[in-house]
Amino acid sequence: MWLITNLSNTLPHLTFFLFVFLLFVLVETCGGQLDASNAGYITSPGYPLEYPPHQSCQWVISTPEPSQRIVLNFNPHFELERLDCR
Helix, strand or coil: CEEECCCCCCHHHHHHHHHHHHHHHHCCCCCEEEECCCCEECCCCCCCCCCCCCCCCCEEEECCCCCCCCEEECCCCCCCCCCCCC
């Protein structure tokens, strides 16, 4: 899943944000608050490996201005767990 905002199209700004966000991924965050001023990625803990059992990750994504929109794009291979998942 990835998040796109249209506040800035400058590549250095985007590169900096991705670097910072990847630091969060390395410490195995599961949920949290995101400021949609920049584009970024949200992944499950341990991605691309399977995530640990009994995870409940909740992300709160907010925009600086109430009139701004958040666009979520899911990876084409995105799968929800099945009821018979083990």
